Structures are given as C-alpha cells and as structure tokens.
Amino acid sequence: MKTTVDWPSFMARHDMTWSVKPVSWDEGAFIGNGVIGAMIYSEEHRDKRNVLRFVLGCTDVTAHKPGGGFPPRVPVGELHLELAGWYYQPSSIRVDLWNAELRADITTTVGTVKVRAFVHSQDRVLAVELETSEGEKDARMEWYAHSEVDPVLKNADGSNLNQFIPKAEVTRQAKEDGLTVGVQRFEYDGGCTTAWMEAQADEGANLRRLWLSIGNGFSDQVQQNTETNVRKAATQPWMAWVEAHRSWWHDYYPQSFVSIPDTMLEGFYWVQMYKLASATRSDGMIMDNQGPWLTTTPWAGVWFNMNVQMSYSPVYTSGRLELGESLVRAFRDNMEQLIRNVPEQYREDSAGLGRSMSYDLVGPVGTEVGNLTWVCHNLWRHYRHAMDTPMLKELLFPLLKRSVQYYLHLLEEGDDGKLHLPPMISPEYGSFLQLAVPDTHYDLALLRWGCQTLLRICSILGLEDPGRPRWEETLEQLTPLPVDETGFMVGGGQPLEFGHRHFSHLMAVFPLHLMSGDAPEERELIVRSLRHWLSREGDLRGFTFTGAASIAAAVGEGDEALKYLKTLMHLLKPNTMYKEAGPVIESPLAGAEAIHDMLLQSWGEEIRVFPAVPSEWKEVVFHDLRAEGAFVVSATRSEGATAWIRVKSLAGQPCRIKTDMLGDIRVSASSAVQLHSLGGGVYELELAQGEEAVLYSANHTAAHSWEIQPVPAESHLCGYFGGRKPWRLYGLPIQ
Incomplete structure (x- = not known):
C-alpha cells in the first residue's frame, strides 16, 4: 500500500480564510495549544477601528465566587495591535492549518502591516510577529487586563448578566531586560499573571516580535515561571523555535487521514482536528464548553450531561488518543471527589457526577444520575481503541463499579416483578419544569450498559468479582426501555411530547x-x-443534528445522516464555532465524530467499513482510522463501491470485518493469514499483534492501486470556513 498525501497542500485547501476583517468572536481566527489560546478579530466602532484584538484565554484560570458555587473560568485579558490608521480594505487573513499559525495582510488608511501569530505547540507562549510599512511604523502591541479593556470592545459580543467576572487588582512591573509583568489579583480568590516582551528582529528595521505567556495565580513562583517562559522563548533562535512548533503539528495531523467528495464537509472535518488539538492536550485540563477561547457566556465551566463526553468523541476513531488522556487523568486524579459527590450513606461503594462544575469535579449528584456512567463509556472507548489494560484495571473498572452501584442503591422492585428507577431528570427534556420521570431511557440504558460492561471486564481480566450476581440479576430483571407508538419514550409514562x-x-x-x-x-x-x-422541531440545536447523524449512520442510513450534517453547517458560526448563549464546543466536534460514524464503526463484535456512506459520495478514502480492539484501518471507495480494506492489529485481538464488497473477496498478507467468510458480508481474520492484511475484490482492484490519495476537491469550496461566504455554495463566480 502506498500513501501519496502531500500534507502541506492538502491541508492548505482547508485553511480558514478571510477577505474582510472579522468583527466578532463568531467569525474570529483562533489559535491555541490546549492551554493558552487567542481569538483574533477587529471592531467596527469608529473609536476602535484601529484595533486588532487578540482576546486571550487560559484554560486553567478560574475564580471563586461569593456565596458559593463552582469556580468558573474567567477572562484573562487581551493583547491589542493598535494601528496608526484605521483597519480598512483590502484585507487577507489565513489560518494555516498545517503550520497552526495565523497570517494576515492588513491595509490601513496610512499603510500596511503583516501579522504572523501562533501559540507554540510545546511552550506556554503566544508569539506575534509584525512587519510594518513606513506609514504604520508607530503601530504597537498593548496588553490590557480584562477590567481595563475599553467597554466598546468588552461588550462587542454582548453582555451576559449570568457570567461571573471578578473584580481584579491589576499591577504592572517593567523589568530591566524589557520584559513586563501584569498581575491580576481577583477579589475573592485566585488571579493570573501575564508576562510579555517585545524585541526588534534582526532581519529588518520594520520587523519586530512579541512573546507572551499566561500563568494561573499570582504567587512569586507563578510569576517566575511565567517570566521564564517568555525569556526562554525570546532567546531561542527564531526559526528553530518556529520549526519546533510546526514539527508537533506535522506529526499530529498524519496520525490518520480522511478525504471525502464533499469539500465543505471535508474542510469542516479538518478544522475540527485542528480545533481539537488547539483545545486540549494530554497534560491539559478537561475540555470544557469553550476551550481556550472564552467569551461572553453563562457556561464558563464543565458540563457532563453531554458536553464533555461529545467533545472527546472524535479522539477515538481518529486515533488521536493522546488528546483523550486529559479526560483519563482528570478522573484518575479526582476519584475521592467523585465518591464525595454521592450522599454520605452511599460513599462506601458508590460515586457520581453532577451536571456542571469546575475542573475539580466537585458536583454533587442530584436527580440527573447517569453522567458519570456516560463518562465511563468514553473511558471504555479509550480502552477499546488502545487496549490499555492497566487503565482498564486501575481506573475504569473501579470507577464503573461505583457508578453502577449508585444506581443499584436506587432500584426498586415493582408490582410487575421488574426493577425500576425512581423519578430522575432526562437531560434537557423539560429543563425549565425540572421534569423528573421514573424509568428514564437515559438512566435505564446507561445502567444496562454499565452492568454488561462490568461483566465483560471481569471476563477480560479473569476476575471473580462479588458484584457479578447482582449485575446479572439486574440485567435479567431491569424493566425494558419505555416505548410507545412514536418510538422510544423519555421515561415511564412520559412520551416525547414536544421538541x-x-x-x-x-x-x-x-x-x-x-x-x-x-x-x-x-x-x-x-x-x-x-x-x-426530529419531526417535533421545537428546540433543535447543533448537537441535535450530530446525534441524529450518528444514529442514522448506526442503521446504515447514510443519505439521511448527510442531511443532518448539512443542517448542522447552517447552525455553526463562520469559523466553525458554535454558541447557545455562549460557546459550546462539543457540537462541531461531535460533527466530526458523525463523519467517522459514516466511514467506520467498530462497536459490538464487528468492524464496519463504510457502513453509512451517502449515495452521492462515489469516491471516499480514509487511512489509519482506529477501531475497537486496537486495529488500524484504511480503505478506499471508488465509483460507488468499496475497492479494498487494509487492517493492522496492534494488540492481537479477534478481528471481524463487515463490508459491502462484492464478488470474489481475497486477502493479501505478509504471512499465512486466513480469511473466513461468516456470511452477510462479515469476514474473520486471524491477525497476530503487528500483522496486517488487505481485503480486496478481485473484480474491482489490483495490488498496484492500493493507494491513499486525496479525493479531488471542489475549488470554490476550498477555504470555505473563516469569514462568512455563503455565496460559495451556489456557484456564484469568485476569484
């Protein structure tokens, strides 16, 4: 098999682009490294038309509130490029995905400025490079604490009375070497430290660079660390430091490859892969609702009734498992708190998770019970895609046991001899009514999955756990999922009555x-x-359509899944971000997972290749997507038919492939790998760890055509995201 992906040119077709200046968070250019980020945009108010804003974010900076409640994320300030003239037209901004950097050519009323910016992939530092014309030689970079930002700018994206913004005492200190430190001490507790340094570049009189770092807290140690970050970056040879930044991204993207004939959706997918690694890293915080790009929001925390779980959903099939380590680590480090989240009488054997909280996972369980069990499903997916036995044994098994045990304490036997759950909240249904119903589908399904998975883990690990009889009994006696003539109900006696x-x-x-x-x-x-x-319409949101697409894909309805995904595109912001009063990052990321579900599914006992490809997608290719059992899978579809499938085993697990390939199916392998047909398009391969095989149709392909290369792009849909440009969808002439 040959891979001929020219990664720089392939990624360039999906760079985010702007031909007019962005003037809101919704269409801003974003950069980040999982901890520090910046959303970059301008302003149309006549008093601030000379400003290009770098709205800074730092994922670990939170503040305590008076009167209790979890400590939310808070703004950390802004870096402003204050131009000599008004930022005017023409303008060109591009986020270079392959190199993870912003480049802008800005025209003002008195000159031009070239801007280059990135958040270093391995250092906690934002870098900005400016090259000015003579007329813009007085352009300058200025840092402002959030409290110091002009109200015209601070309120440009709306004010939200639900958001807690702490009062802050701000101090600045200029050091002898040109470094400046800005310290914000929040009123009740917490704060942050920002350090920056600007220097003339050796390459030209009109070229200068700025390095900036942000630290959580204001202690002497935090200040010292933040200053060190800046000084270390500023003293590195510039191009060597840039190349170190780029090399991380150049290793990251080729971990897997997806190319589809819908160029807009292909671009959307790759922007999500960029966003994912800009929002979290293995040693970072849990991915919250906004990633490093905090703005006006009532959701400045971590939500576990869907948001976190779906934000992490694309890391598994894409094989970017190191990004999922931030979720694994957070739950490993906070087990004692998860135990304290349940009422005291259950803490001996149970644990739980409420709906919303901060990174410390302090979230007492109320009547929305299943959130921890759903997180365990993410951890199970992580295990199954990596076959990480120590994580299964040391974290997932004990955590899932405690999560299920809390449910078991709440079960009651009914007059029908079945086990029932008391009234609970089904997430988001009747939220304003605080509607609680017995036997919610949400909780029954999670409990059933939890018991099944505990039994499976016992089999995998060879354990005779004393809980086994109770789990088996629960599966036998648990009341069925409530169903009426419309389908699944919300819960017992509660049909889906409204959107x-x-x-x-x-x-x-x-x-x-x-x-x-x-x-x-x-x-x-x-x-x-x-x-x-979907027919109820009502309160349909972005994640409604990602969930619908994945459900349609699960039953092979690729054309229907595509309709849901295309609907999602109308609900996203031009830069692929998504808001419901404030940022909720999970919806676009879950859209990437829906694309995975159309191309490769591996739940159950089979790896399903191209299970839900839309009829209009005649040419499709993916490479090194990850399947449960730690299999790496590649495949191509040509002229509407699957041509070949390559599967490599990383763990020596049993391998069954389900495919729609027709005719004489053959296997090519490096050893005497046997292919067994089980009927219904299912084939069994006996692959040892490290072995690989290619399945191919003798009628359709030959060995010389086993090649990974991108599907041709529709040129007018390249660079679609970034600034708003819907005219590109309808064949209007563009240059």
Missing part, C-alpha cells in the same frame, strides 16, 4: 449501541424514534 434538543431518550442507540438495528423490528423502532424526534 427536545438532546438525544438522551435515544442513548441505547447512540452512543451506547445496546441495539444494532440488524433485526428488522429493532431497526424499525430506531428509525421511527429518530424521525419522530
């Missing part, structure tokens, strides 16, 4: 995959439930 943005009443289908839809009656129930849900 519902969450797929909490469909959890058994996605993401838990408790049912496959292979049986006709099961498939009919899934499709009926899905279409009734």
Whole structure:
C-alpha cells in the first residue's frame, strides 16, 4: 500500500480564510495549544477601528465566587495591535492549518502591516510577529487586563448578566531586560499573571516580535515561571523555535487521514482536528464548553450531561488518543471527589457526577444520575481503541463499579416483578419544569450498559468479582426501555411530547449501541424514534443534528445522516464555532465524530467499513482510522463501491470485518493469514499483534492501486470556513 498525501497542500485547501476583517468572536481566527489560546478579530466602532484584538484565554484560570458555587473560568485579558490608521480594505487573513499559525495582510488608511501569530505547540507562549510599512511604523502591541479593556470592545459580543467576572487588582512591573509583568489579583480568590516582551528582529528595521505567556495565580513562583517562559522563548533562535512548533503539528495531523467528495464537509472535518488539538492536550485540563477561547457566556465551566463526553468523541476513531488522556487523568486524579459527590450513606461503594462544575469535579449528584456512567463509556472507548489494560484495571473498572452501584442503591422492585428507577431528570427534556420521570431511557440504558460492561471486564481480566450476581440479576430483571407508538419514550409514562434538543431518550442507540438495528423490528423502532424526534422541531440545536447523524449512520442510513450534517453547517458560526448563549464546543466536534460514524464503526463484535456512506459520495478514502480492539484501518471507495480494506492489529485481538464488497473477496498478507467468510458480508481474520492484511475484490482492484490519495476537491469550496461566504455554495463566480 502506498500513501501519496502531500500534507502541506492538502491541508492548505482547508485553511480558514478571510477577505474582510472579522468583527466578532463568531467569525474570529483562533489559535491555541490546549492551554493558552487567542481569538483574533477587529471592531467596527469608529473609536476602535484601529484595533486588532487578540482576546486571550487560559484554560486553567478560574475564580471563586461569593456565596458559593463552582469556580468558573474567567477572562484573562487581551493583547491589542493598535494601528496608526484605521483597519480598512483590502484585507487577507489565513489560518494555516498545517503550520497552526495565523497570517494576515492588513491595509490601513496610512499603510500596511503583516501579522504572523501562533501559540507554540510545546511552550506556554503566544508569539506575534509584525512587519510594518513606513506609514504604520508607530503601530504597537498593548496588553490590557480584562477590567481595563475599553467597554466598546468588552461588550462587542454582548453582555451576559449570568457570567461571573471578578473584580481584579491589576499591577504592572517593567523589568530591566524589557520584559513586563501584569498581575491580576481577583477579589475573592485566585488571579493570573501575564508576562510579555517585545524585541526588534534582526532581519529588518520594520520587523519586530512579541512573546507572551499566561500563568494561573499570582504567587512569586507563578510569576517566575511565567517570566521564564517568555525569556526562554525570546532567546531561542527564531526559526528553530518556529520549526519546533510546526514539527508537533506535522506529526499530529498524519496520525490518520480522511478525504471525502464533499469539500465543505471535508474542510469542516479538518478544522475540527485542528480545533481539537488547539483545545486540549494530554497534560491539559478537561475540555470544557469553550476551550481556550472564552467569551461572553453563562457556561464558563464543565458540563457532563453531554458536553464533555461529545467533545472527546472524535479522539477515538481518529486515533488521536493522546488528546483523550486529559479526560483519563482528570478522573484518575479526582476519584475521592467523585465518591464525595454521592450522599454520605452511599460513599462506601458508590460515586457520581453532577451536571456542571469546575475542573475539580466537585458536583454533587442530584436527580440527573447517569453522567458519570456516560463518562465511563468514553473511558471504555479509550480502552477499546488502545487496549490499555492497566487503565482498564486501575481506573475504569473501579470507577464503573461505583457508578453502577449508585444506581443499584436506587432500584426498586415493582408490582410487575421488574426493577425500576425512581423519578430522575432526562437531560434537557423539560429543563425549565425540572421534569423528573421514573424509568428514564437515559438512566435505564446507561445502567444496562454499565452492568454488561462490568461483566465483560471481569471476563477480560479473569476476575471473580462479588458484584457479578447482582449485575446479572439486574440485567435479567431491569424493566425494558419505555416505548410507545412514536418510538422510544423519555421515561415511564412520559412520551416525547414536544421538541427536545438532546438525544438522551435515544442513548441505547447512540452512543451506547445496546441495539444494532440488524433485526428488522429493532431497526424499525430506531428509525421511527429518530424521525419522530426530529419531526417535533421545537428546540433543535447543533448537537441535535450530530446525534441524529450518528444514529442514522448506526442503521446504515447514510443519505439521511448527510442531511443532518448539512443542517448542522447552517447552525455553526463562520469559523466553525458554535454558541447557545455562549460557546459550546462539543457540537462541531461531535460533527466530526458523525463523519467517522459514516466511514467506520467498530462497536459490538464487528468492524464496519463504510457502513453509512451517502449515495452521492462515489469516491471516499480514509487511512489509519482506529477501531475497537486496537486495529488500524484504511480503505478506499471508488465509483460507488468499496475497492479494498487494509487492517493492522496492534494488540492481537479477534478481528471481524463487515463490508459491502462484492464478488470474489481475497486477502493479501505478509504471512499465512486466513480469511473466513461468516456470511452477510462479515469476514474473520486471524491477525497476530503487528500483522496486517488487505481485503480486496478481485473484480474491482489490483495490488498496484492500493493507494491513499486525496479525493479531488471542489475549488470554490476550498477555504470555505473563516469569514462568512455563503455565496460559495451556489456557484456564484469568485476569484
């Protein structure tokens, strides 16, 4: 197999681009390294038309509130490029995805400025390079604490009375070597330290550079660390430091490859891969609702009734598992707090997680019970895609046991002899009514998945756990998921009566995959439930359509899944961000997961290759996507048919492939690998760890065509995201 992806040119087709200046967060250019980020945009108010804003974010900076409540994320300040003239037209801004940097050519009323900016991939430092014309030689970079930002700018994206912004005491100190330190001490507790240094570049009189770092807190040690970050970066040879930044990204992107004939969706997918690694790193904080790009929001925290779980969903199939380590580590480090989240009488054997909290996971469990079990599903996916046995044994098994045990304390036997759950909240349904219903689909599905998975883990680890009889009994006696003539109900006696943005009443289908839809009656129930849900319209949001796309993909409805994804595109901001009063990053990231679900699924016992490809996608290719069992899978589809599939085993697990390839299916392997047909398009391969094999149709392809190369792009849809440009969708002439 040959890979001929010219990565720099392939990624360049999807760079985010602007031909007019962005004037809001919704269309800003974003950069980040999982800790520090900046959203970059300008302003149309006549008093501030000379300003290009770098709205800074730092994911670990939180502040305590008076009167309790979790400590939310708070703004850390801004860096302003204050131009000599007004920022005017023409303008050209590009976020170079391959190199993870912003480049802008700015025209003002008195001259021009070239801007280059990136957040270093390995150092906690933002760098900005300016090259000015003579007329703009007085352009300058200025740092402002959030409290010092002009109200014209501070309120440009709206004011939200629900957001806590602490009062801050701000001090500045200039050091002898030209470094400046700005310290913000928040009123009740906490603060942050920003250090920056600007220097003339050796390459030219009109070229200068600025390095900036942000630290959480204001102690002497934090200040020293932040200053060291800047000084170390500023004394590095510039190009060597830039290359170190780029090399991380150049290693990151080729971990897997996806190319589809819908150029806009292909571009969307790769912007999400960029966003994912800009928002979290293995040693960073949990990915919260906004990543490093905090703005006006009521959601300045971590939400666990869907947001975190779906934000991490694309790391598994894309094989970018190191990014999922931030979630793994957070739950490993906070086990004692998860125990304290349940009422005291249950702490001996249980644990739980509320809806919203800060990074410390202090979130007492109320009547929304299943959130920790859903996180355990993410951890299970991480295990299955990596086959990381120590993580399974040391973290997931004990955590899932405690999560399930809390449910078991709440179960009650009904008059029908079945086990029932008391009234609970199904996430997002009837939220303003605080509607609690018995036997919610959300909780029954999570409990059933939890018991099944505990039994499976015991089998994997060879354990005889004393909880086994109770888990088996629960599976036998647990009341079935409530169903009526419209499909799955929200809970016992509670049909889906009005629009519902969450797929909490469909959890058994996605993401838990408790049912496959292979049986006709099961498939009919899934499709009926899905279409009734969407037919209610009502409060449909971005993640509504990502969930719908993944559910449609689970039953092979690729054309329907594509319609849901295309609907999502209308709900996103031009830069692919998403808001519901404030940023909620999970919806676009879950859109990338929906694309995965159309190309490769591996829940259950089979690896499904091209399970839900839309009929209009005649040419599709993916390379090194990851499947459960730690398999690396590549495949191409040509002229509407699957041509070949390569699978490599990283862990020596049993391997079954389900494919729509027709005719004489053959195998090519480096050893005497046997291919067994099990019927229904399912083939079994016996692959040892490290072995790989290619399945191919003798009627369709030959060995010389086993090549990974991008699908040709629609040129007018390249660079679609960034600034708003809907005219590109309709064939209008552009240059």
